[in-house]
Amino acid sequence: MKYLTFNNGVKTPIFGFGTYRIQPRITEGAVVEALKAGYRLIDTAQAYSNEAEVGNAINKSGIKREDIFLTTKAQTSGYRETKNGIDESLIHAQQDYFDLMIIHWPMSDSLGTYQALEEAYQVGKLRSIGLSNFNHDQVNEIMNNFDTKPVVDQIETSVFKQQKKMHKYLIENNIVHESWSPLGEGMKALFNDPTLLSLAEKYNKTVPQIALHFLVQENIMTIPGSTNPLHMKDNLDIFDFEFTAEEMETLRGLDQKRGIGGWPASMDQELDY
Numbered sequence: 001m002k003y004l005t006f007n008n009g010v011k012t013p014i015f016g017f018g019t020y021r022i023q024p025r026i027t028e029g030a031v032v033e034a035l036k037a038g039y040r041l042i043d044t045a046q047a048y049s050n051e052a053e054v055g056n057a058i059n060k061s062g063i064k065r066e067d068i069f070l071t072t073k074a075q076t077s078g079y080r081e082t083k084n085g086i087d088e089s090l091i092h093a094q095q096d097y098f099d100l101m102i103i104h105w106p107m108s109d110s111l112g113t114y115q116a117l118e119e120a121y122q123v124g125k126l127r128s129i130g131l132s133n134f135n136h137d138q139v140n141e142i143m144n145n146f147d148t149k150p151v152v153d154q155i156e157t158s159v160f161k162q163q164k165k166m167h168k169y170l171i172e173n174n175i176v177h178e179s180w181s182p183l184g185e186g187m188k189a190l191f192n193d194p195t196l197l198s199l200a201e202k203y204n205k206t207v208p209q210i211a212l213h214f215l216v217q218e219n220i221m222t223i224p225g226s227t228n229p230l231h232m233k234d235n236l237d238i239f240d241f242e243f244t245a246e247e248m249e250t251l252r253g254l255d256q257k258r259g260i261g262g263w264p265a266s267m268d269q270e271l272d273y
């Protein structure tokens with residue numbers, strides 16, 4: 001495993017397990033499998049309605065809590081609602097703290113939402129706070145209004161949608177670029193891409209392993225999801241090789257600014273700035 005250190009000094013595994021679209025009734029089992037496979041970063045959200053099941057899996061795992069990095073996301077707008085939401089999430093997940101809580105998407109009152117996150121950070125309920133689906137201007141607005149800098153912006157990113165401008169901007173501001181849907185939700189075009197297939201052959205890996213390793217080698221925090229234990233294991237087995245500089249350039253050339261679609265334009269990070 002490779003680790004990153006946030007701008008507030010908190011250390012995180014670069015690679016973890018996403019739980020979007022995992023039904024609550026099977027989430028506990030899936031997270032138990034993921035922890036068994038070796039994942040130590042788990043990503044959930046209020047919007048996934050599975051925080052309780054993720055918490056159950058962590059609490060039953062026998063793994064020390066401090067060895068697990070748990071992220072959740074606020075789906076509330078404004079100070080009061082978010083303050084209550086944080087406490088409800090902690091109760092649902094049966095946790096004393098989250099390692100990271102991010103605003104799931106820009107809210108009508110993102111400043112009030114962030115204020116509640118900052119307050120919870122200051123009293124130790126959250127070890128770090130950040131953003132998701134915020135574009136350049138929206139991240140700037142947060143930075144201009146608060147002393148506590150966001151540690152991450154979790155945005156849609158895959159080898160087909162590399163978010164190069166946001167990547168550069170986030171690095172310049174010492175904010176970690178975190179990817180969601182790193183496999184383009186399993187899109188066929190990505191799995192059949194000839195360049196990825198030939199690198200898979202060269203390194204004796206699968207295409208998803210190649211696509212995931214590319215993001216990790218770019219220092220992008222990455223959290224693929226799967227309920228298949230074999231895929232969980234495979235996705236994690238990407239730390240025993242490195243692409244050459246030339247291969248990284250070739251992979252950067254695969255960017256098509258092509259995402260899974262269906263997200264409001266205001267959340268599209270490729271807006272010119």
Ligand code: NAD
Nearest residue numbers: 018019020043180181182183184185186208224225226231
């Ligand atoms: P993903 O790109 O991780 O793809 C998941 C799909 O790929 C699933 O259908 C899975 O079965 C398949 N898959 C995974 N590994 C595979 C393998 N080795 N071989 C073949 N198929 C494989 O998409 P995702 O789950 O939407 O995104 C990952 C995580 O990102 C989510 O679980 C969630 O935690 C987070 N997320 C966040 C946001 C946000 O707004 N912040 C939005 C979407 C997802």
